[in-house]
Amino acid sequence: MANPATFDIAVVGGGLVGAAIGYGLARGGVQVALLDEGDIAYRASRGNFGLVWVQGKGLGLAPYSNWTQLSARRWPELAALLRADADTDVALEQPGGFHLCLSERELEVRVQTLTRLFAQPGLEAYPFEVLDHAALADRIPGIGSAVVGGTYTRLDGHVNALKLLRALHAGFGKHGGTYLPNTRTERLQSSGGRFVLEAHGTTLRASKIVLAAGLGNLHLAPQVGLAAPVRPQRGQILVLERVRRFLHHPLATLRQTDEGTVLIGDSQEEAGYDDTVGLAVLATLADRALRTFPALRDVRINRTWAALRVMSPDGFPVYEQSRAQPGAFLATCHSGVTLAAAHALELAPLIAAGDLGPRLQPFSAERLHVQKAT
Numbered sequence: 613m614a615n616p617a618t619f620d621i622a623v624v625g626g627g628l629v630g631a632a633i634g635y636g637l638a639r640g641g642v643q644v645a646l647l648d649e650g651d652i653a654y655r656a657s658r659g660n661f662g663l664v665w666v667q668g669k670g671l672g673l674a675p676y677s678n679w680t681q682l683s684a685r686r687w688p689e690l691a692a693l694l695r696a697d698a699d700t701d702v703a704l705e706q707p708g709g710f711h712l713c714l715s716e717r718e719l720e721v722r723v724q725t726l727t728r729l730f731a732q733p734g735l736e737a738y739p740f741e742v743l744d745h746a747a748l749a750d751r752i753p754g755i756g757s758a759v760v761g762g763t764y765t766r767l768d769g770h771v772n773a774l775k776l777l778r779a780l781h782a783g784f785g786k787h788g789g790t791y792l793p794n795t796r797t798e799r800l801q802s803s804g805g806r807f808v809l810e811a812h813g814t815t816l817r818a819s820k821i822v823l824a825a826g827l828g829n830l831h832l833a834p835q836v837g838l839a840a841p842v843r844p845q846r847g848q849i850l851v852l853e854r855v856r857r858f859l860h861h862p863l864a865t866l867r868q869t870d871e872g873t874v875l876i877g878d879s880q881e882e883a884g885y886d887d888t889v890g891l892a893v894l895a896t897l898a899d900r901a902l903r904t905f906p907a908l909r910d911v912r913i914n915r916t917w918a919a920l921r922v923m924s925p926d927g928f929p930v931y932e933q934s935r936a937q938p939g940a941f942l943a944t945c946h947s948g949v950t951l952a953a954a955h956a957l958e959l960a961p962l963i964a965a966g967d968l969g970p971r972l973q974p975f976s977a978e979r980l981h982v983q984k985a986t
């Protein structure tokens with residue numbers, strides 16, 4: 613019998629990024645351990661907005677748009693696999709999504725942004741529509757007169773992100789993965805061609821390691837010759853009580869969940885590691901939501917929360933294999949829901965093969981050093 617503390621691959625971090633990679637690896641027949649710190653850690657995966665979103669992403673790095681599009685296209689396959697492996701419907705819907713604007717100026721900036729996005733060389737363009745109030749009112753009944761216009765792309769969608777996290781873990785277990793909760797990895801080193809992980813009083817060995825510890829990567833990565841210059845960015849979300857289905861498309865900042873609740877979000881705040889909610893930001897979110905859908909005035913707020921995004925300096929993902937210690941990989945991004953399909957079905961096989969290949973080369977952290985130097 614194999615030594616239980618020796619694995620082909622150890623994935624550090626059991627949030628959406630680590631769980632998607634772990635699931636993809638385990639499905640491929642790799643012997644994987646998934647180590648997670650536990651409830652005291654900052655966990656974006658339990659506080660996010662649940663969009664599978666393509667529209668507008670990739671301004672400044674065209675390959676990010678292409679990677680996001682690939683993930684959105686492969687999402688139905690991931691959802692079907694999770695239904696089979698985890699007996700869970702993650703409530704994926706991809707009916708296309710709207711970005712609504714509450715002033716002419718907002719609409720102008722929005723259209724300029726998308727135009728600049730699509731002008732980038734190497735970007736796989738996708739159609740988008742610019743709609744005025746009347747055209748929007750036909751497609752989204754109930755919008756308020758404050759909505760002057762918006763943009764639509766048919767690639768966008770949403771999912772139940774908590775069911776997704778649970779299903780990835782269940783699928784991982786179904787394929788023989790070993791989950792180690794409450795196991796904070798403290799030290800990493802390589803010895804005799806293997807990585808040795810010291811975690812919560814135990815020692816594990818693995819031929820490869822994947823650092824997918826969200827904000828925890830900041831301190832883990834340098835131990836294996838990698839850099840993960842991530843910072844927290846706070847987002848606040850309001851949850852309204854369940855109401856009859858009135859919204860059939862996700863909006864960038866408001867969506868109705870499969871369970872009938874309405875999520876309103878999500879702010880982008882530089883607040884360090886402070887993950888508490890604040891009335892001023894929540895009031896702004898609520899005000900915009902009411903101007904978008906005046907009928908929500910009569911719907912009660914059930915909950916609010918704040919969570920911390922895992923942000924790189926330029927906002928794009930970092931995927932990298934250590935040059936100094938080959939076999940050590942880093943994976944971090946700020947759209948782990950959207951990219952779950954790419955992580956499970958594209959990234960995991962590349963990690964198993966030991967080479968991230970040309971598609972992921974633009975996501976190396978080297979680009980960040982270049983930026984710092986100029």
Ligand SMILES: Cc1cc2nc3c(=O)[nH]c(=O)nc-3n(C[C@H](O)[C@H](O)[C@H](O)COP(=O)(O)OP(=O)(O)OC[C@H]3O[C@@H](n4cnc5c(N)ncnc54)[C@H](O)[C@@H]3O)c2cc1C
Nearest residue numbers: 625627629649653656657661663797826828847948949950
């Ligand atoms: C408000 C908000 C809204 C968002 N909305 C969306 C959205 O609509 N769509 C979308 O695609 N994305 C969205 N995101 C982003 C998405 O939630 C994140 O990209 C994703 O959750 C990141 O997952 P992660 O696994 O990298 O990090 P985390 O969820 O933070 O998980 C990291 C895990 O690593 C573990 N860990 C840390 N250190 C260690 C250690 N030393 N040893 C072992 N384990 C460790 C922690 O316990 C934790 O479970 C949103 C995020 C926020 C905060």
